[in-house]
Structure formats: C-alpha cells, structure tokens
Amino acid sequence: MRRLRVKKSRKQQRLSESQEIKLLEQWIEARKPDSGTNPLAIPAQSPTAPVGRTADGGFTPYAGCKLFRQLPISRKTKEGLAPKYKEMSEIQRASLPHSLCGRDILGAAKTGSGKTLAFIIPVVEKLYRARWGPEDGVGSIIISPTKELAGQLFEELKVIGKNHTLSAGLLIGGRKDVDAEKDRVSSLNILICTPGRLLQHMNETPNFECSQLQVLVLDEADRMLDKKFKGELDAIISQLPKRRQTLLFSATQTKSVKDLARLSLKDPEYISVHAEAVTATPERLKQVAMEVPLDQKLNMLWSFIKSHLRSKMIVFLSTCKQVKFVYEAFKKLRPGIPLKCLHGNMKQNARMAIYLDFCETTSVLFSTDVASRGLDFPAVDWVIQVDCPEDVAAYIHRVGRTARFTSEGNSVLFLLPSEREMLTKLQSAEPKIPIQLRKVKSEKMEQISGSLASVLVKYPEMQQLAKRAFITYVRSINHQKDKEVFDVSKLPLEEYSASLGLPMKPNISSKSQKMKNKKETVVEQEHKVEVEAEVLYNVDGFRVDVEDGRMQKPAVKMMQGNVKSYRAEDEEEDDILVPTKSSVELDKSELTILPTRILKKKKLKINVHRPVGTRVKYDDDGNQVAPLAAFAITEGADTMLEPEKVKERYEKLREEMKQHDKEDKVLLRQRLRDKRTKDKMKLKRWREEEEEEGDEDINGDDSESDLGRKGKMKNTKINFESESDDDRKMKKMKGFDADVISLAEQEALALKLLSSMHNS
Ligand SMILES: Nc1ncnc2c1ncn2[C@@H]1O[C@H](COP(=O)(O)OP(=O)(O)OP(=O)(O)O)[C@@H](O)[C@H]1O
Numbered sequence: 101m102r103r104l105r106v107k108k109s110r111k112q113q114r115l116s117e118s119q120e121i122k123l124l125e126q127w128i129e130a131r132k133p134d135s136g137t138n139p140l141a142i143p144a145q146s147p148t149a150p151v152g153r154t155a156d157g158g159f160t161p162y163a164g165c166k167l168f169r170q171l172p173i174s175r176k177t178k179e180g181l182a183p184k185y186k187e188m189s190e191i192q193r194a195s196l197p198h199s200l201c202g203r204d205i206l207g208a209a210k211t212g213s214g215k216t217l218a219f220i221i222p223v224v225e226k227l228y229r230a231r232w233g234p235e236d237g238v239g240s241i242i243i244s245p246t247k248e249l250a251g252q253l254f255e256e257l258k259v260i261g262k263n264h265t266l267s268a269g270l271l272i273g274g275r276k277d278v279d280a281e282k283d284r285v286s287s288l289n290i291l292i293c294t295p296g297r298l299l300q301h302m303n304e305t306p307n308f309e310c311s312q313l314q315v316l317v318l319d320e321a322d323r324m325l326d327k328k329f330k331g332e333l334d335a336i337i338s339q340l341p342k343r344r345q346t347l348l349f350s351a352t353q354t355k356s357v358k359d360l361a362r363l364s365l366k367d368p369e370y371i372s373v374h375a376e377a378v379t380a381t382p383e384r385l386k387q388v389a390m391e392v393p394l395d396q397k398l399n400m401l402w403s404f405i406k407s408h409l410r411s412k413m414i415v416f417l418s419t420c421k422q423v424k425f426v427y428e429a430f431k432k433l434r435p436g437i438p439l440k441c442l443h444g445n446m447k448q449n450a451r452m453a454i455y456l457d458f459c460e461t462t463s464v465l466f467s468t469d470v471a472s473r474g475l476d477f478p479a480v481d482w483v484i485q486v487d488c489p490e491d492v493a494a495y496i497h498r499v500g501r502t503a504r505f506t507s508e509g510n511s512v513l514f515l516l517p518s519e520r521e522m523l524t525k526l527q528s529a530e531p532k533i534p535i536q537l538r539k540v541k542s543e544k545m546e547q548i549s550g551s552l553a554s555v556l557v558k559y560p561e562m563q564q565l566a567k568r569a570f571i572t573y574v575r576s577i578n579h580q581k582d583k584e585v586f587d588v589s590k591l592p593l594e595e596y597s598a599s600l601g602l603p604m605k606p607n608i609s610s611k612s613q614k615m616k617n618k619k620e621t622v623v624e625q626e627h628k629v630e631v632e633a634e635v636l637y638n639v640d641g642f643r644v645d646v647e648d649g650r651m652q653k654p655a656v657k658m659m660q661g662n663v664k665s666y667r668a669e670d671e672e673e674d675d676i677l678v679p680t681k682s683s684v685e686l687d688k689s690e691l692t693i694l695p696t697r698i699l700k701k702k703k704l705k706i707n708v709h710r711p712v713g714t715r716v717k718y719d720d721d722g723n724q725v726a727p728l729a730a731f732a733i734t735e736g737a738d739t740m741l742e743p744e745k746v747k748e749r750y751e752k753l754r755e756e757m758k759q760h761d762k763e764d765k766v767l768l769r770q771r772l773r774d775k776r777t778k779d780k781m782k783l784k785r786w787r788e789e790e791e792e793e794g795d796e797d798i799n800g801d802d803s804e805s806d807l808g809r810k811g812k813m814k815n816t817k818i819n820f821e822s823e824s825d826d827d828r829k830m831k832k833m834k835g836f837d838a839d840v841i842s843l844a845e846q847e848a849l850a851l852k853l854l855s856s857m858h859n860s
Pocket of ligand 1: 185186187188209210212217350351473474475476504
C-alpha cells in the first residue's frame with residue numbers, strides 16, 4: 101500500500117512539473133520584453149499584485165517586476181531563493197526578463213551588485229524547462245578565471261538549485277582526483293570550471309562532449325576574453341555548439357567587437373545598469389590614495405594595520421613572493437591581528453582553506469590579484485592596495501572586495517611619486533571613480549626596517565624570501581604595459597632593498613637571460629632523452645643494443661610525441677595550462693647550442709641486415725628490404741642510422757596516431773549522442789503516455805516502465821559533486837545515501853536485510 105502511495109505521489113509530482121513547465125513556457129513567451137528594451141524603465145508592479153495566469157487566461161508581466169516571486173521561474177528555484185533573496189537587484193531586474201526568454205546577454209554592473217544570480221537562475225531554469233537529466237549530459241558550462249571564484253559560484257548554485265534534480269560539478273585545476281572526475285564528468289548537467297581544467301577534459305576525457313550545450317556563461321567576461329586566456333578560451337569555444345545561449349557578466353565589460361565575435365553572440369542584449377551612474381565603484385565605498393615612497397610602503401602598511409586591529413582587511417601586492425615575504429615577516433613581528441595569505445603558488449587545498457577561513461574571521465589577508473575578482477568575502481572593512489593596480493579595471497575589481505551589495509567599505513591606494521599618473525587616470529575614468537589624495541602623516545608612521553633586518557638575521561630563509569620579493573617586484577614593474585605609470589628606472593632600489601631588511605641590494609639578472617639559461621638546460625636535458633631514444637630504439641620500437649647491434653624487447657615509451665605536457669603559464673594562476681613543447685617538438689635551431697659530445701652520439705654504426713622480429717618490409721618496387729635500411733646511410737665502409745629520417749618517420753607516425761585518435765573520439769561521441777537520443781526518445785514517449793493517462797487513479801497496477809526506473813525518473817535528486825561532498829559520494833556509491841534512495845528503495849533494502857537475517 102505504502103509503495104503504491106509513494107508511486108502515486110511521485111507520478112503526481114511529475115505531472116505537476118510538466119504542467120508547471122508548460123505554464124512557464126507560455127508565460128515567458130506571452131510576456132517577453134521587446135528586444136533592446138530596458139526592464140528597469142518599466143514601472144514596477146505592486147508587490148501584492150497577482151502573479152502568473154490572470155482571470156482572462158493571460159499572464160502577468162514580468163519585465164519590470166521587483167520580486168523574484170513575480171518572475172516566470174519554477175517553484176523549486178523560488179524555494180531555493182526564498183530564505184535569502186526576495187527583492188531583485190538592478191542587474192537582476194534588468195537582465196533576467198531577457199535571459200529567461202533565451203537571449204544572449206552582455207551584462208555589466210558594479211562589483212557586489214548581484215551578477216551571480218543573474219546568470220545562475222537562467223541556467224537552472226533553462227535546463228529545468230528542458231527537463232534535462234543524466235542522459236542529456238552537459239547542458240551548461242560556467243567558466244570563471246580563478247578556482248576560488250569557481251568554488252564560490254558552485255556554492256551559490258547549490259543553494260539556488262537544491263530542490264532541482266540536476267547534477268553539477270566543480271572542475272578546477274589542482275585537484276588530484278582528475279581520473280575520478282573523468283568517469284563522472286560527462287553525466288553532469290552543469291559544469292562550473294576554470295578554463296584549464298575544462299580544456300583538459302575536452303582533450304583527455306574520451307567520452308566528454310558538449311554537443312548538447314544549452315547555456316555558456318563567462319563570469320568576469322572581460323578577463324576571460326583578454327589575452328591571458330585567449331588560447332584556452334578559443335580552444336574551448338571551438339568545441340561548443342554554436343546554437344546556444346551565451347551570458348557574459350562583469351563589472352568592467354569588454355566592448356571589443358572582435359572579442360565578442362569570437363563567441364558568436366546572437367543579437368545580444370547589452371545591459372549596463374550602472375552606465376549612467378555617477379561613479380564606477382559602489383556608492384558606499386570611501387576611497388583614498390596616498391603618495392608613499394617605495395621604501396616607506398612596509399612602514400606605512402604596518403602602521404595602518406596596527407591602527408585598525410579590529411578591521412577585516414585585504415592587502416593587495418603584485419607578486420606571490422611579495423605576498424609570502426610580507427605575510428611571513430609581519431607574522432614574526434606579531435601585529436596583534438590574525439594574518440593570512442593567498443596566492444597562485446599555493447596548493448589548492450590550502451587556497452580553499454584560507455578562502456573559507458577569511459570569510460569567517462576578522463583578519464588581514466595578503467593577496468595577489470588572485471583574490472581581486474568576484475570573491476564575495478563578507479564584511480571586509482578595508483581594501484589596501486600596497487602596489488599599484490595594472491589599470492583602472494584592476495583597481496575597480498580590487499576595491500570591489502569591500503562595500504558589497506548594501507554594505508559599506510573603505511579603500512586606500514599607495515602610489516609611488518612616479519605613479520601619480522594612475523590617480524589622474526582613475527579620476528578621469530567614465531563613470532568617475534571618486535578617489536581623493538590624502539597626505540601621509542609621517543610622524544605617526546612606525547619604522548620597521550630595523551625589526552625586519554633582525555628577522556632576516558634570525559631566520560636565514562627569510563633573507564631568501566626578501567630577495568625574491570625584491571626581484572619579483574622590480575620585474576613586475578618592468579613588465580607592466582602602461583609605461584606612463586610604471587617606470588622601473590625611477591625605482592629607488594637601494595632604499596627599497598634596505599626597507600625589506602636586506603643587507604644589500606640583490607642582483608637582478610634580466611629575466612630573458614635567465615629564461616635563456618633555463619631553456620638551454622631544458623633543451624640539453626630533453627635532447628639527451630631524444631638522442632638516447634634515437635640511439636636505443638628503432639622505429640618498430642625494438643631496442644638496438646649499441647654494442648653489438650642486437651635488437652631487444654619492444655620499447656615504446658620514449659617517443660610519446662602526441663602526449664601533451666602542461667605547465668602553469670605564470671606564477672599567478674596555475675589553472676592556466678598551456679601545452680609545452682615535448683622533447684620531439686623542439687626546433688632544430690634550439691639544438692645548435694648543444695655540446696658536441698651529445699651531437700656525436702647521434703650517428704651510430706648499425707648492422708642493417710640483422711634479423712628483427714618477424715616483420716617483413718618491402719620497398720616501392722616490392723623488393724624485400726632490411727628492417728633498418730630505410731633509415732640507414734652509408735659512409736665509406738660504415739652503415740649508420742640517419743637521425744633526420746628517424747625523426748621524420750616518428751613525426752609521420754605521430755601524425756597518424758593523432759588522426760586515428762581524432763577519428764576514434766568522433767566515433768565515440770557519435771555513438772554516445774545516438775544512445776542519448778534513443779534514451780531521450782524513449783523517455784519522451786513514456787512521459788507522453790503518462791501525461792495522457794492524466795490524473796487517473798493508479799488502480800493496482802504498480803508496474804513502472806523500465807525506462808522510468810533506469811532513466812530520468814530514477815530519483816535524480818540533485819547531485820552536486822565537490823570535494824567537500826566526498827563522504828556523501830562514497831555513501832551514494834555504496835547505496836546508503838538517505839537523500840538519494842527513495843522511500844520505496846529503502847523499504848526494499850530493509851526487507852532484503854530482514855530476509856537475509858532470517859536466512860542466516
Ligand atoms: N537580490 C539580492 N538580495 C540580497 N542579496 C543579494 C541579492 N543578489 C545578490 N546578493 C548578495 O550580494 C553579494 C554580492 O553578489 P555577487 O557576488 O553576485 O556580486 P557580483 O556583482 O557578482 O560582484 P563581483 O563583480 O565582485 O563579482 C552576495 O553576498 C550576494 O549573496
């Protein structure tokens with residue numbers, strides 16, 4: 101009886117969902133705003149006005165409404181929003197009416213103004229209305245520039261989508277469980293990811309495909325579209341279907357048509373809710389700039405922290421090494437407030453732990469720009485920019501970590517006398533940035549260089565850190581694009597070095613020289629492998645014994661030309677993975693710098709007529725040839741291996757393998773697509789049958805179609821995958837997740853257990 105009741109209620113739930121979806125679709129279609137209109141310009145309806153279908157069979161308007169509950173969104177999403185969110189922010193009011201009816205959006209609004217919900221709601225709703233399920237695969241991809249931001253978006257999605265039967269996954273670099281991820285990634289519906297990890301799955305996970313993608317979101321879109329991510333993003337976009345909805349959001353939006361063309365937007369809605377605003381930064385943010393000489397920066401920072409011990413602060417520095425040094429040095433000087441640090445060179449777990457910890461505690465967080473965008477730390481009182489941001493946009497994002505949504509906040513920017521031009525740029529930005537120059541009260545500044553010098557003497561490892569901090573800072577200034585603001589020649593290097601507590605100024609070798617040296621070493625090492633490979637293995641993978649020319653066991657490991665290695669693009673964001681040259685891809689020109697000892701090893705005497713396994717080779721005329729003859733040259737009485745030919749041969753083989761690999765992938769994806777389409781058709785038929793039955797009583801017939809059990813209706817309780825969910829996943833795999841097992845299944849399990857107890 102109980103089982104029947106459960107089945108009946110499930111069936112009714114499904115029916116009411118289909119009715120809701122039909123209603124939502126009609127509502128959205130009937131009252132969609134005209135393209136190009138601004139919903140904010142439409143007078144808001146009364147909060148007590150009826151919502152949805154009207155008495156005359158029409159629908160209430162949703163463009164112009166102020167409350168989430170007045171939108172044509174599902175009951176499940178409304179329930180997810182309700183505890184925390186009732187009234188929409190401006191960007192949400194302006195964009196949701198357009199995005200809910202499927203339009204592409206290019207949205208800009210100040211930092212902390214609620215852009216996240218403006219894209220999460222349409223993503224969830226679109227998939228819900230399309231009845232997206234495990235058999236449909238990836239329906240939406242949300243890309244963020246940093247791991248922390250991706251993690252934060254994932255948490256928000258969990259809140260909003262908690263009642264939905266969609267699955268979602270967080271794919272970010274630095275997590276070790278990439279193989280486990282590969283098994284699951286294709287069945288997830290919503291992916292929140294950093295570009296590197298997504299690309300890694302696109303390239304390496306055999307059954308990963310996004311051909312059904314419905315919505316693509318780029319958070320911090322201007323950042324995602326800039327040069328730094330260009331390679332990754334273009335590679336990702338090339339693997340996505342063109343027919344999709346694309347949502348782009350940022351506080352500082354790109355206006356480059358070229359950038360947008362890369363995304364194939366279709367008549368996008370340009371929504372810039374604060375374009376007319378007087379200021380580009382939040383209204384409740386108080387901003388000051390101070391002229392601080394380089395050698396006084398740490399004194400100033402220390403004094404500031406000491407006089408704000410009850411405030412939560414984020415301190416921005418320009419390099420990882422600086423963050424590390426200042427954090428470690430200040431920790432040893434004990435300012436009287438907890439200190440934390442965050443930068444791209446930290447391990448992923450540590451980064452996440454710091455991020456979460458800083459959300460909870462009043463402390464000082466020293467950070468690189470890895471924390472400058474999107475992160476929603478609650479109640480930050482001060483943002484201190486010790487090093488000048490690279491441009492106006494970077495400034496806006498950094499200060500945006502405080503004064504979020506309706507809260508207040510303060511920011512201070514330290515500028516070197518040579519960086520005064522940045523102040524002019526900020527003050528003349530459009531819309532304005534209300535920043536005032538304030539004089540430094542030097543009499544109140546505590547001098548800490550002496551204390552730092554003692555720290556460096558006491559802890560020798562600190563000396564190394566200080567040196568690295570010095571060098572990376574000078575290099576970062578040298579690398580800045582805006583030469584009107586940044587001028588390395590104007591830096592007082594002696595004084596700066598002394599201010600870090602260093603006994604003398606470190607030597608800065610030019611990075612290009614250093615890179616050159618490094619490259620030479622790498623080339624040298626890789627070439628060694630390459631040469632050895634040439635020496636030791638023939639093209640069929642048989643080892644050639646150098647001494648007597650005998651062939652040994654197959655060995656294919658050395659020449660994995662098509663295996664890509666990845667390296668972090670820079671020290672900042674190690675999500676950004678770019679392929680490095682494998683040993684076999686090195687230019688010939690690079691080899692010229694190698695010592696002759698190695699070059700000498702390249703030509704080796706061989707006996708081309710020795711038997712090699714059972715494989716017989718023929719030339720173009722059909723004559724049998726000796727196995728290695730194709731690669732041999734004769735010099736006098738000696739026959740030698742021709743390295744160029746060997747290389748060419750491997751090149752060809754590698755290309756062939758790549759081609760086969762490509763074809764295999766296409767085939768596999770096609771098979772998967774066919775299977776999904778078949779499953780979907782079955783599911784659709786089954787649903788239609790069920791809907792035709794309407795609300796008839798279930799008169800004793802408790803049989804449910806196989807598909808109903810196996811397919812979508814198999815309790816697809818929202819199933820978010822994240823690191824912190826490991827335990828839950830384990831339980832789920834073992835079949836013990838109370839959330840996931842239906843009542844009927846629990847009953848069946850209990851009966852099974854009981855009967856097994858009786859039998860024993
Ligand atoms: N409608 C709303 N009602 C109440 N709080 C909201 C609403 N929308 C967003 N918030 C809150 O405002 C804060 C900032 O939101 P969010 O992180 O989405 O801002 P953002 O515009 O994406 O900022 P950034 O440009 O820095 O990425 C969050 O704490 C969020 O929970």
